[in-house]
Amino acid sequence: MVSSTEENYLKAIFKISEKENAPASTNAIATEMKTSAASVSDMIKRLAEKELVSYEKWKGVTLKEGGKKIATGLIRKHRLWEVFLVDKLNFSWDEIHPIAEELEHIKSDELAMRLDEFLGFPKFDPHGDPIPDENGNFTFRKQVLLSEFKGQKGNIVGVDEHSTQFLQYLDRLELTLGTPIEILEKIEYDGSIRIRIKGRTEQIISNKVAQNLYIKAS
Amino acid sequence: MVSSTEENYLKAIFKISEKENAPASTNAIATEMKTSAASVSDMIKRLAEKELVSYEKWKGVTLKEGGKKIATGLIRKHRLWEVFLVDKLNFSWDEIHPIAEELEHIKSDELAMRLDEFLGFPKFDPHGDPIPDENGNFTFRKQVLLSEFKGQKGNIVGVDEHSTQFLQYLDRLELTLGTPIEILEKIEYDGSIRIRIKGRTEQIISNKVAQNLYIKAS
DNA sequence: ATATATTTTTAGATTAATCTAAAAATACTA
DNA sequence: TAGTATTTTTAGATTAATCTAAAAATATAT
Ligand SMILES: [Mn+2]
Ligand SMILES: [Mn+2]
Ligand SMILES: [Mn+2]
Ligand SMILES: [Mn+2]
Numbered sequence A, B: 001m002v003s004s005t006e007e008n009y010l011k012a013i014f015k016i017s018e019k020e021n022a023p024a025s026t027n028a029i030a031t032e033m034k035t036s037a038a039s040v041s042d043m044i045k046r047l048a049e050k051e052l053v054s055y056e057k058w059k060g061v062t063l064k065e066g067g068k069k070i071a072t073g074l075i076r077k078h079r080l081w082e083v084f085l086v087d088k089l090n091f092s093w094d095e096i097h098p099i100a101e102e103l104e105h106i107k108s109d110e111l112a113m114r115l116d117e118f119l120g121f122p123k124f125d126p127h128g129d130p131i132p133d134e135n136g137n138f139t140f141r142k143q144v145l146l147s148e149f150k151g152q153k154g155n156i157v158g159v160d161e162h163s164t165q166f167l168q169y170l171d172r173l174e175l176t177l178g179t180p181i182e183i184l185e186k187i188e189y190d191g192s193i194r195i196r197i198k199g200r201t202e203q204i205i206s207n208k209v210a211q212n213l214y215i216k217a218s
Numbered sequence C: 001a002t003a004t005a006t007t008t009t010t011a012g013a014t015t016a017a018t019c020t021a022a023a024a025a026t027a028c029t030a
Numbered sequence D: 001t002a003g004t005a006t007t008t009t010t011a012g013a014t015t016a017a018t019c020t021a022a023a024a025a026t027a028t029a030t
Helices: A004-020 A026-033 A037-049 A065-088 A097-103 A109-118 A164-173 B004-020 B026-033 B037-049 B065-088 B097-103 B109-118 B164-173
Strands: A053-055 A061-063 A153-159 A180-186 A193-197 A201-205 A213-217 B053-055 B061-063 B153-159 B180-186 B193-197 B201-205 B213-217
Touching: A004 A026, A004 A037, A004 A061, A004 A065, A026 A037, A037 A053, A037 A061, A061 A065, A065 A097, A065 A109, A153 A164, B004 B026, B004 B037, B004 B061, B004 B065, B026 B037, B037 B053, B037 B061, B061 B065, B065 B097, B065 B109, B153 B164
Parallel strands: none
Antiparallel strands: A053 A061, A153 A180, A153 A213, A180 A193, A193 A201, B053 B061, B153 B180, B153 B213, B180 B193, B193 B201
16 A cells, blocks of 8 residues: 555655756655655655665665556546546636645546546656656657757647746747747847747747747747 | 545445444544554544534534545545546446545545546446435435335436445346336345346345346436 | 343544654765 | 765664554453
């Protein structure tokens, strides 16, 4: 039996070691889980007992097969539920995360499968994040941050930050998923970028925004 | 903050005091929750502290306003999710209960509202149980157990037992919700009943089955 | 009404998950 | 390389939810 808390730790470890490409440190996990390093140390031991992670004192944590399965399963369910909330219940992309955070822990595998089918086997969630298949394999896509984009034209395909504030600001700028944009000018002074949105509106985008928007060349 | 465990106790208390039309006894709650009377005694005190129930030692428990709100909210969410699972994900009525048992604890009120709308504001769940509105009001319906039915013709509108075994047996007999039946003979010997199903098949139904099937005269 | 049975509560432990404070190990820096 | 800073672990407590065993209250039955 794996508790919801344990599941959340496994997901955090997955997220950190994907990003760092290295074992997850106690402190990184503590930050991600918004808890104390002491609690993390405790929990890691429990997960190691259950053979879900590899762990040597002072050397960080890596997911084992079983732990990875659980982590990617959670991500899969989280993202499928997010698609459900947006596509079927008309929630907006800035409201869904906390609800999906709860829904991802519903146990039934059958449920995930049928939900996937009901939604038409989506490959990406409402934030543009890939939805892993039942084996934990993610679809990759050629995408770069707007701040690093070298081309002329592209479409918004994802966001790197998921905060309500950021997503609502994007809504206001009409920079939602799929939106076609054209680079007009990269401003040296502060790294902001002048773009044309949907072939119409011209807009200056701050560097901070550009660093959180994924573009795919078109 | 009310935990899922506390929510389940409140639901159990609601169920028992509805059926008995009296305060719920410690033992009845323990049976319903599949736990010890000692644990129930503990929990009741905690719920009383939180003003969710009225409780005097040795005298049983009654829900207060707040506790009732939570209990009916849970029942509402449970039954809405059951409708979702059957109508949208094509689960059968004998598989959905344990999944709904988890889904009912997802917090968002907005979610329940939008789910209700998405499902077309259903008034009954896949077992024929009424779905309360946001204020906890149930729709009542003239229905009797088949074993007590005096009329000639009627339709199956609900079940009193929800076990997988019973529901699958009903599927086999084609006695699903909405099915029209006609009483042909009440057998004195063992209380079983000979009926015609959908104007076609003739079948003998045991007294035990008849005691768990709700009929509405047609 | 008194003895017996049943129900309910209390006492005392246990387990998961958390915390703060302090100790131990490792990393960084002059 | 020594000294300081940072990270990680351990120690010791706390809280929710559970358990078994035993005590206390209530109900039932002769
Ligand atoms: Mn999310
Ligand atoms: Mn997402
Ligand atoms: Mn149910
Ligand atoms: Mn039901």
